[in-house]
Amino acid sequence: MRRTGILIAACLGFAPPALALDCPGETQAAMDQCADAAYRKADDALNKEYQEITRRLKDDTATAKLLVSAQKAWIAFRDAECAFSSSANVGGTIYPMVYSYCLERVTSARVKELGVYLKCAEGDLGCPVPGE
Amino acid sequence: MFGHGSASPCRLSPTNVPTRARTGSTNAPRPTTKKADDALNGVYRDITRRLKDDAATTKLLVGAQKAWIQFRDAECTFANSDNAGGSIYPMVYNGCLTRLTKARTHDLQLYLKCSDDALGCPAPK
Numbered sequence: 386m387r388r389t390g391i392l393i394a395a396c397l398g399f400a401p402p403a404l405a406l407d408c409p410g411e412t413q414a415a416m417d418q419c420a421d422a423a424y425r426k427a428d429d430a431l432n433k434e435y436q437e438i439t440r441r442l443k444d445d446t447a448t449a450k451l452l453v454s455a456q457k458a459w460i461a462f463r464d465a466e467c468a469f470s471s472s473a474n475v476g477g478t479i480y481p482m483v484y485s486y487c488l489e490r491v492t493s494a495r496v497k498e499l500g501v502y503l504k505c506a507e508g509d510l511g512c513p514v515p516g517e
Numbered sequence: 518m519f520g521h522g523s524a525s526p527c528r529l530s531p532t533n534v535p536t537r538a539r540t541g542s543t544n545a546p547r548p549t550t551k552k553a554d555d556a557l558n559g560v561y562r563d564i565t566r567r568l569k570d571d572a573a574t575t576k577l578l579v580g581a582q583k584a585w586i587q588f589r590d591a592e593c594t595f596a597n598s599d600n601a602g603g604s605i606y607p608m609v610y611n612g613c614l615t616r617l618t619k620a621r622t623h624d625l626q627l628y629l630k631c632s633d634d635a636l637g638c639p640a641p642k
Contacts, residue, residue: 452595458591469578
């Protein structure tokens with residue numbers, strides 16, 4: 386698939402957050418690498434936030450345990466969602482790229498959610514994480 | 518299906534959270550959550566309809582939605598943990614469910630809008 390393939394897909398009206406990734410490339414391998422790098426960047430951001438939340442909950446083992454459960458459940462959801470999302474491309478050369486796009490999209494959404502917990506104010510309803 | 522508050526055998530997980538609320542508080546589903554659930558179920562049904570001749574992809578959709586429900590419930594339990602045992606627990610929990618359900622509905626709607634030639638379009642028109 387060439388670089389123009391992504392533009393064509395976008396012009397056909399499908400504009401999911403995943404296609405907001407800027408991954409031009411002359412080869413499929415280059416585009417795969419780009420999409421994978423974008424996912425890993427989101428995953429790194431997620432891990433940093435998760436570690437910070439865990440640190441803030443170090444004196445609250447009950448809530449820390451609930452965080453672990455929620456994150457495990459999210460991982461299972463991420464994988465199931467991306468298996469569904471990229472199912473039409475299985476066996477095709479673009480499959481790894483499509484799968485990475487999905488991982489990046491779902492992970493970025495999780496980064497936003499955890500970011501809210503890091504910023505919420507004490508006394509806010511549904512704010513399980515203490516401030517810094 | 519995957520709804521809330523009804524006795525449907527298709528309901529996969531309870532969205533009424535048992536509480537230690539005072540007498541007079543209710544576990545009844547809140548209108549905002551029911552409305553959000555109905556919207557989600559509608560979109561989900563539309564995707565399922567498109568996939569009626571594709572059992573393999575339908576199975577993946579079901580798997581993803583079941584996993585989302587588990588995640589939703591675990592996330593809202595975490596988000597609400599500092600209200601545990603309080604009378605506001607159901608309200609805050611249901612608020613969380615509504616928020617996540619609306620986000621899920623938005624994401625599923627993207628699958629209804631994408632075109633055949635697009636990337637990551639498992640249920641084209």
